[in-house]
Amino acid sequence: MSYNPHTExxxxxMLEQLGLKAVEELFQDIPESCRYPxxxxxxxxxxxxxxxxxxxxxxxxxxxxxxxxxxxxxIYRHYIPSVVDAVLSRGEFFTAYTPYQPEVxxxxxxxxxxxxxxIGELYGMEVVNASHYDGAxxxxxxxxxxLRCKPGRKEIVLDEGIHPEYIQVMETYLADSAAVxxxxxxxxxxxxFITANPSxxxxxxxxxxxGEECHAAGALFIVHADPLASAFLERPGACGxxxxxxxxxxxxxxxxxxxxxxxxxxxxxxxIRKMPGRVVGCTQDAGGRxxxxxxxxxxxxxxRREKATSNICSNQGLMALxxxxxxxxxGKEGVAGTARLVYDKTAYAADALNSLEGYSVDRSHPCYxxxxxxxxxxxxxxxxxxxxxxxxxxxALSRFEASPYGADFKExxxxxxxxxxxxxEEIDRLAKALAGYKGGSK
Amino acid sequence: MNQNGISSxxxxxxxxxxxxxxxxxxVPAAELDDKYxxxxxxxxxxxxxxxxxxxxxxxxxxxxSIDTRFYPLGSCTMKxxxxxxxxxxxxxxxxxxxxxxxxxxxxxxxELMHELQKDLAELAGFKAVSLQPAAGAHGELAGVLMIKKYxxxxxxxxxxxxxxxxxxxxxxxxxxxxxxFEAVEVSSDDRGNIDLARLKELCDESIAGxxxxxxxxxxxxxxxxxDVISTVHACGGLVYGDGANFNAxxxxxxxxxxxxxxxxxxxxxxxxxxxxxxGPGAGPVAAADSLKDYLPGPLVGxxxxxxxxxxxxxxxxxxxxxxxxxxxVLVRAYTYILSLGGNGLKAASESAVLAAxxxxxxxxxxxxxxxxxxxxxxxxxxxxxxGEGVHTMDLAKRLIDYGFHPPTxxxxxxxPEALMVEPTETESIEIxxxxxxxxxxxxxxxxxxxxxxxxxxxxxxVSRLDEVMAVKKPVLRDIGRI
Numbered sequence: 001m002s003y004n005p006h007t008e009x010x011x012x013x014m015l016e017q018l019g020l021k022a023v024e025e026l027f028q029d030i031p032e033s034c035r036y037p038x039x040x041x042x043x044x045x046x047x048x049x050x051x052x053x054x055x056x057x058x059x060x061x062x063x064x065x066x067x068x069x070x071x072x073x074x075i076y077r078h079y080i081p082s083v084v085d086a087v088l089s090r091g092e093f094f095t096a097y098t099p100y101q102p103e104v105x106x107x108x109x110x111x112x113x114x115x116x117x118x119i120g121e122l123y124g125m126e127v128v129n130a131s132h133y134d135g136a137x138x139x140x141x142x143x144x145x146x147l148r149c150k151p152g153r154k155e156i157v158l159d160e161g162i163h164p165e166y167i168q169v170m171e172t173y174l175a176d177s178a179a180v181x182x183x184x185x186x187x188x189x190x191x192x193f194i195t196a197n198p199s200x201x202x203x204x205x206x207x208x209x210x211g212e213e214c215h216a217a218g219a220l221f222i223v224h225a226d227p228l229a230s231a232f233l234e235r236p237g238a239c240g241x242x243x244x245x246x247x248x249x250x251x252x253x254x255x256x257x258x259x260x261x262x263x264x265x266x267x268x269x270x271x272i273r274k275m276p277g278r279v280v281g282c283t284q285d286a287g288g289r290x291x292x293x294x295x296x297x298x299x300x301x302x303x304r305r306e307k308a309t310s311n312i313c314s315n316q317g318l319m320a321l322x323x324x325x326x327x328x329x330x331g332k333e334g335v336a337g338t339a340r341l342v343y344d345k346t347a348y349a350a351d352a353l354n355s356l357e358g359y360s361v362d363r364s365h366p367c368y369x370x371x372x373x374x375x376x377x378x379x380x381x382x383x384x385x386x387x388x389x390x391x392x393x394x395x396a397l398s399r400f401e402a403s404p405y406g407a408d409f410k411e412x413x414x415x416x417x418x419x420x421x422x423x424x425e426e427i428d429r430l431a432k433a434l435a436g437y438k439g440g441s442k
Numbered sequence: 443m444n445q446n447g448i449s450s451x452x453x454x455x456x457x458x459x460x461x462x463x464x465x466x467x468x469v470p471a472a473e474l475d476d477k478y479x480x481x482x483x484x485x486x487x488x489x490x491x492x493x494x495x496x497x498x499x500x501x502x503x504x505x506x507s508i509d510t511r512f513y514p515l516g517s518c519t520m521k522x523x524x525x526x527x528x529x530x531x532x533x534x535x536x537x538x539x540x541x542x543x544x545x546x547x548x549x550x551x552x553e554l555m556h557e558l559q560k561d562l563a564e565l566a567g568f569k570a571v572s573l574q575p576a577a578g579a580h581g582e583l584a585g586v587l588m589i590k591k592y593x594x595x596x597x598x599x600x601x602x603x604x605x606x607x608x609x610x611x612x613x614x615x616x617x618x619x620x621x622x623f624e625a626v627e628v629s630s631d632d633r634g635n636i637d638l639a640r641l642k643e644l645c646d647e648s649i650a651g652x653x654x655x656x657x658x659x660x661x662x663x664x665x666x667x668x669d670v671i672s673t674v675h676a677c678g679g680l681v682y683g684d685g686a687n688f689n690a691x692x693x694x695x696x697x698x699x700x701x702x703x704x705x706x707x708x709x710x711x712x713x714x715x716x717x718x719x720x721g722p723g724a725g726p727v728a729a730a731d732s733l734k735d736y737l738p739g740p741l742v743g744x745x746x747x748x749x750x751x752x753x754x755x756x757x758x759x760x761x762x763x764x765x766x767x768x769x770x771v772l773v774r775a776y777t778y779i780l781s782l783g784g785n786g787l788k789a790a791s792e793s794a795v796l797a798a799x800x801x802x803x804x805x806x807x808x809x810x811x812x813x814x815x816x817x818x819x820x821x822x823x824x825x826x827x828x829g830e831g832v833h834t835m836d837l838a839k840r841l842i843d844y845g846f847h848p849p850t851x852x853x854x855x856x857x858p859e860a861l862m863v864e865p866t867e868t869e870s871i872e873i874x875x876x877x878x879x880x881x882x883x884x885x886x887x888x889x890x891x892x893x894x895x896x897x898x899x900x901x902x903x904v905s906r907l908d909e910v911m912a913v914k915k916p917v918l919r920d921i922g923r924i
Binding site: 001002003004005006010011013014015017018023026027028029030031034035036037039040041042043044045047049050051053054055056057058059060061062063064065066069071073074075077079081083085086087089090091092093094095096097098099101102103104105106107108110111112113114116117118120121122124126127128130131133134135136137144163165166168169171172173175176177204206208230231232233234235238247254255256257258259260261269272278279280281282283284285286287289290291292293295296298300301302303304305306307308310311312313314315316317318319320321325327328329330331332333334335336337338340341343344345346347348366384387392395399420423424425427 | 448450451452458459460461462463464465467468469470471472474475477478479480481483484485486487488489491494495497498499501502503504505506507508509510513515518520521522523524526528529530531532533534535536537538539540541542543544547548549550551553554561564565567576577578579580582583587590591611612613615616617618619620621622625662663664665667668691693694695696699700710714716717718719720721722723725738759760761762763764765766767768769770771773776777779780781782783784785786787788789790792793795796797799800803804815816818838839842847848853867868869870871899902903904905906907908909911912913915916917918919920921
């Protein structure tokens with residue numbers, strides 16, 4: 001397959017127009033010694049062959065659709081209504097570029113504007129941008145923004161329960177700056193305090209109390225909030241959040257081995273000029289007709305170059321569209337209902353597994369979608385054993401090495417994830433399989 | 443009432459109306475302390491499934507897209523996005539695979555990533571590739587951080603400045619600033635190349651490196667690229683390649699052979715993955731021997747028993763993104779490489795360059811290119827020859843009246859009234875001819891009836907929008923909701 005429409009006749013016509021004999025003549029500016037190297041890549045295949053090859057690869061992966069699934073840890077299996085992919089598959093959306101020419105991009109622009117409104121509603125925030133690469137990059141950009149907002153303050157303070165990979169990303173992003181990452185609570189040296197709700201291990205946080213404590217120290221309050229949970233749990237905006245970030249993957253986006261996801265980023269009107277990323281606004285044309293445009297562009301790299309608030313250009317626009325379609329498809333009651341369903345099922349599973357002999361769950365804190373199950377044996381071994389029966393019971397936290405800023409996970413800790421996709425019967429089957437685990441001692 | 447306007451989702455809403463219905467709960471309601479629960483439900487739309495589909499279908503018709511129009515945006519490589527890529531990315535083993543699957547249960551994904559790393563490295567002449575960056579600018583940040591760490595690891599801490607040609611994309615200076623460097627601009631010479639004499643003056647022990655887009659944003663191959671690179675290397679700096687324009691040179695020259703130390707690819711440009719109205723893209727970053735140990739990790743390697751496994755480069759700058767890059771985009775790009783193969787990729791670049799030169803030759807008497815040279819996959823003209831008081835933006839907007847998406851305008855910054863045209867290899871000669879003819883008509887209109895250009899576009903649902911008002915009176919959410 002080549003997708004190249006030029007016939008031999010077309011090529012000759014073009015060359016003739018240029019007064020050339022061969023296309024190679026167009027490359028004479030390239031140093032001759034380096035021109036036309038050997039390239040060891042096989043010749044192209046027919047579409048049928050390509051699909052067969054790709055199917056072979058795909059079939060060598062475990063699909064979550066063919067298993068009993070309780071594995072999360074930042075990427076979740078939620079139901080995706082049919083309408084999401086139907087809308088995303090429209091070429092007018094997915095083959096369009098960034099809407100820099102607003103007159104011929106009102107479809108993308110209005111869809112993003114409505115996305116901003118919906119995420120603003122979920123988070124209780126005034127300003128939402130048109131997306132970042134993922135939740136981790138959004139959180140790292142939020143930390144950089146806090147350093148811009150609080151010159152002189154050099155600390156990025158993390159609450160317990162930030163995703164270990166997010167911390168790694170933040171370390172990379174902050175490698176240059178004089179900023180220091182530490183775990184704990186904000187003080188007068190802190191630019192910001194970052195918490196996650198729910199935390200990496202599913203704990204529901206008391207945002208109001210954390211926000212008050214953070215603001216008392218004069219630091220920005222940054223909440224990494226799960227957007228689906230935010231339809232049920234208290235909004236970060238109602239707890240004084242200055243910046244809210246999130247991973248939008250639960251909103252109608254396939255797991256796809258972890259990407260593309262959707263970095264969510266929200267802030268207050270007051271801080272908009274410090275914000276990274278594109279944002280859509282509504283305005284009018286000369287005839288008074290309303291329309292949308294990319295706005296506050298003076299913050300961005302294509303205008304401000306080295307003084308921009310970030311280098312971000314491409315974002316996750318199509319994934320923002322997916323989230324918007326998801327939220328509109330389920331609607332006000334459906335999103336709140338799903339968010340609640342996840343809470344109830346998580347609680348049911350936590351109680352069920354806590355009652356198993358040899359296993360325990362700390363039920364003194366409320367949890368959302370995930371909880372830590374203390375197993376009678378190394379969690380890795382438990383998971384390995386159950387996976388043989390097609391049951392993925394969760395994530396062995398021993399995967400994550402201890403870091404100065406992260407939690408120190410124990411070898412027997414399994415992070416169990418429950419969504420609306422898991423029926424009561426499935427949860428009961430998980431409990432039974434765990435109870436029957438023979439590998440460990442009590 | 444007139445049905446031609448497009449309402450907001452909230453205007454279509456009615457309290458209690460449902461689209462997709464969720465299942466009934468099969469577990470008891472659990473308790474939760476009131477302080478954790480939100481008091482008011484989020485005011486999300488309440489629309490039927492039909493109204494939702496109609497809303498988005500109608501919105502989509504307001505977009506120009508590759509699927510509907512010629513979209514000659516310079517520097518963006520708006521080539522056809524093959525449908526087979528969309529199908530493979532949706533195969534269950536890819537789309538429903540979880541990033542924390544045991545490696546033994548994700549061998550298909552890992553093999554795909556390994557093969558893609560290998561092919562990208564081969565095509566550009568590098569030693570290793572990381573697929574982690576989610577976009578071109580993300581790849582730039584990776585590369586610049588790698589160069590920073592390289593110097594630091596050698597105890598060479600005085601290199602605080604990074605050279606950026608004046609024709610560079612805005613992401614280049616923004617990326618070096620994010621990595622803590624001072625961006626130092628290098629001027630272009632009178633043939634559109636990096637000014638070698640100026641470069642030699644600037645190169646000293648304070649220089650960490652240079653970012654070069656080659657072909658550059660003027661659509662020109664740097665004629666002295668070998669000298670440019672050796673000059674920077676001679677002062678101890680390293681050379682970053684911005685692969686935004688890689689579509690011009692696949693199979694024709696390998697940047698690694700020219701001496702580049704590190705480069706990113708834009709899979710959403712060169713490798714046919716869709717732009718998605720802004721993203722997601724993917725910006726894998728490749729490195730030569732000098733920098734391969736610094737790549738963002740993990741990469742995919744192959745162990746002795748033949749299985750594929752994640753490996754962390756020895757001096758990695760760390761992680762740039764959670765999980766495994768924009769994997770779905772990687773699947774599409776790999777599908778494309780399999781489809782075209784090494785021979786097809788070379789042919790694609792040759793055709794892209796031929797098409798750009800052909801198009802230029804059809805319009806250069808009325809819209810001369812700024813530098814009179816053979817162009818690569820795109821060319822830059824100036825709107826200075828338009829009628830009195832008519833600007834490039836007017837020409838761009840008038841193109842919309844004729845059903846074409848405008849080219850990139852006012853970039854690169856060093857060309858006044860710049861018009862940057864990239865046809866790509868997937869457009870037929872008939873479309874190129876029609877576009878050339880339209881440009882000629884518009885140039886003539888600019889002289890005879892300039893008001894036609896000033897007021898354009900005339901037929902879209904909105905005309906030119908007031909961008910100043912958008913900032914002065916910001917409305918960033920809630921239209922039609924209250």
